[in-house]
Amino acid sequence: MFKSLRLKLLFYFFIINIIVLFVYGAFIYNTAKKGxxxxxDTQLKMVSIDVIPDFKKDGYENASSIAKELIEEFSIEPLFVKIIYYDKKNKKIEHQTLSSKIHGWLxxxxxxxxxHLGSIYYFDKGAYRTSSxxxxxxxxxxxxxxxxxQKDIDSPYLKQLFFGLIIATxxxxxxxxxxxxxLINRTLSPVKDVIKSVKSISANNLSSRVNTDNIPSEIEELVATFNKLLHNLEDSFNKITDFSNNASHELKTPLTVIRGEIEVALKQDRExxxxxxxxxxxxxxxxxxxxMIEQLFFLAKKDSTEINSNFSExxxxxxxxxxxxxxxKFALTKNIDVEIKKIIPSTIYANETLLKIAINNLLRNAVIYSPxxxxxxxxxxxxxxEYLLTIEDNGYGIQEEDLPFIFERFYRADKVRSRKDGGxxxxxxxxxxxxxxxxxTIQIRSDKNRGTIVNIKIAKN
Incomplete structure (x- = not known):
């Protein structure tokens, strides 16, 4: 019905308050009415007690005369009286008299x-209250x-109370x-602060996060989820940016070479x-x-959470x-012998596909950069x-000053040889x-023109 949470809360509060005030007003009015x-009832009892001395032991009292006396004494009008003489022995009414026959139904x-003597009972008869x-x-x-x-239900007190409730409610x-x-605005102010923080985040500052200080616990989880979403978005955006930058940077050279080769070939007729x-x-x-494109896609698309879920023994x-x-098979092109010096049975918990890619890349590098x-x-x-996996070659080696940078993307220790060998x-x-x-853990030791040793340390499960 309402898209605004504030309006929803106000609407529900409005309905609840109407119900509460109505019930409370009805309770007050009914309590006053009972009062x-x-x-x-108290008046009826007092009047009933007041007439006791007027009764004589002999003869019947007349209800009309008693009613007249009571009206004059207590100023209660109309007041109707009925006197009943009951025969205890025969268990029937011996004599009765009414002050007004047309009101006998009362x-x-x-x-x-x-x-027992003095016992009194009350009965509702329409707008009248009758006692016995x-x-x-x-x-x-x-x-x-x-x-x-008559019941005093139309008393000024009840009228005043009724109109007071109508006005006050x-x-x-x-x-x-x-x-x-x-209160709702104050309660929702943290939400407004979160919205303000979210609006300030754009593609240029994805590293920003929504501040969780003074955040109510009810929306803390929402903010934490949003911050996690921002983290994932930033990570994906960085991968896309890296892929774009890396691809545009690295593809320039081979495309320039291809274009140059074609232009040179077309300048004149050749054999x-x-x-x-x-x-x-x-x-x-x-x-x-x-x-290069395949490897760039691999770096850009792989998600560590997805990879970890594919671990197995x-x-x-x-x-x-x-x-x-x-x-x-690849090593035969250079007549290089790839030999297993020592191997032991070992069981680990890992992603088999990725582990093969890593070992293949290391072996391929050893072959490429060996004579x-x-x-x-x-x-x-x-x-x-732990287990120790060692790959050793007697190839061209890596200079000491290049070792700290060899794991950086697109870094080549020997740029001429890397390009020539397809790196x-x-x-x-x-x-x-x-x-x-x-x-x-991976450690690489290398001596220029003497070879390289790669050690991979794998913790035991």
Whole structure:
């Protein structure tokens, strides 16, 4: 009905207050009405008691004369009287008299002939209140006096109270609504602060977060969820930005090379062999571009939470053996022998696909940056706390000043050789990311023109 939460709360508060005020007003009015009725009953009792001395032991009293005396004495008008003489022995009315026969219906009430002296009962008869009291007892006769007078339901007090409630209820309702509006605005002020903070966040400052200080517990979880959403959005945005920047930066060189090769080839007519050489260079650059794009997509799309959910128990020795078998075909192109020096049975909890990618990248790098007719060694050993995976080559090595930067994206220690061998500068960045996801440690030792040793420490489950 209302989209505004504040209006909803005010509407519900309004309905609840109407009900409460109506019930409370009705309670007050009925209580006052009962009070007025009690006053009427008290008058009837006092009048009934007052006539007791007027009764004589012999003879019957006349209801009309008694009614006249009571009206003059108490100024109660109209007042109707009925006197009943009840025969205890025969258990029937011996004699009765009415002050007004046309009002006889007011006394169509049960007679409590077995009641004790002074007992009085009250009955509602329309706008009248009728009482019946045993006031006198002589020999075998009981004397009852029954009085009837109008209920004072139209008294000035009740009228004043009724109109007071009609006037006061809307005023109280308005006051309550004003107070409720102030309280609701005050209660919702943290929500307004959160909205203000959210509006200030844009693509340029995704690192900002909604302040959780002085946030009510009812919306604290909502704010925490939104901050987590911002974190995920920032992470995704950064991946997209990195992919865009990295792709635009790295694709320039191979595309420039391809364009240059084509332009040179088209400047003059050439021999078929020359065209073949140009096409080979273009093919090599195209393969490099394809590989780079695949690796960029891998870095941009992989989510650590999704990866962790795909962890399972696996045999590390089998993963290593499979990786070696895969890389051997590639190593044959340079007549490099990939050899397992030592391997032990080992069981770990990891993502098998990613772990193979990491090991394959390390083995591929060892082959790429090793001279022809050389060797690459891999071994798997253990101690009490961890497994140690070692990859060793006797290749070109890495200079000491380059070692701190080799895990950065697109960093190449030997830029000329990396470009020539098809390197993208992303392989070790992917390896580091995969190992970080698994909480594995990697250490690289290298000597220029002597070789490189890579150690991966894997904690035992």
């Amino acid at each position: 007025v009725l009690n006053t009427t 006394f169509d009430i049960p007679l409590n002939e077995i009641g 009291m045993l006031i006198f007892e002589k020999d075998d006769t009981k004397v009852f006096i029954q009085l009837s007078m 809307p005023i109280l309702l308005i006051i309550f609504l004003i107070i409720a509006n102030l 078929p062999n020359e065209y073949k050489e140009v096409l080979k260079d273009i093919l090599q650059e195209s393969i490099s571009i394809q590989k 696996l045999y590390l020795d089998e993963v290593v053996t499979d990786s070696v078998m895969q890389i051997k 022809r007719d050389s060797h690459v060694y891999i071994s798997l050993s253990e101690d009490d706390k 993208t500068g992303l392989g070790l960045a992917i390896v580091k990311m995969i190992l970080d996801i698994h909480n594995y």
